[in-house]
Amino acid sequence: MAFLIDADVIIQAERKALDLDAWLRSHPNEEIKLAAITVAELWRSVERAAGVHRARRQKFVLRALSVFEVVPYTEKAAAEHARLWAEVEATGQRMNPHDLMLAATARESGAAIVTFNTRRFAAVPGLTVLKP
Numbered sequence: 001m002a003f004l005i006d007a008d009v010i011i012q013a014e015r016k017a018l019d020l021d022a023w024l025r026s027h028p029n030e031e032i033k034l035a036a037i038t039v040a041e042l043w044r045s046v047e048r049a050a051g052v053h054r055a056r057r058q059k060f061v062l063r064a065l066s067v068f069e070v071v072p073y074t075e076k077a078a079a080e081h082a083r084l085w086a087e088v089e090a091t092g093q094r095m096n097p098h099d100l101m102l103a104a105t106a107r108e109s110g111a112a113i114v115t116f117n118t119r120r121f122a123a124v125p126g127l128t129v130l131k132p
Helices: 007-014 020-025 036-048 051-067 075-090 097-109
Strands: 003-005 032-035 069-071 112-114
Touching: 003 007, 003 097, 007 020, 007 036, 007 051, 032 036, 032 097, 036 051, 036 069, 036 097, 075 097, 097 112
Parallel strands: 003 032, 003 112, 032 069
Antiparallel strands: none
16 A cells, blocks of 8 residues: 655654654555645745754755655546545535645545544545554
């Protein structure tokens, strides 16, 4: 199964709260990628940082981008996003638009999401969500 890594996993690795290299080595047979929306969230975290912290975070994000393939937000993913959005709204729940985009990319590509905040995705039927 392919995995899409959520931004919180990369940020926890940058903060040294997760040994991402060890986690990756523990999944040698998995395709592990980033969704395009995750890349935007990571760059936003760089833009919001200041000084030395900004330079360190930018270096970390660039390293992550050199390691992981990026799954684009395609027209098919957009159609899946619209379906998910409607499904979630029909249940009376709300979801962050970026989380919906990540979930749509995962469902459209048949991937699981790897995140520390699994409950953010609980409203999405048929989505596999794992903690690292």
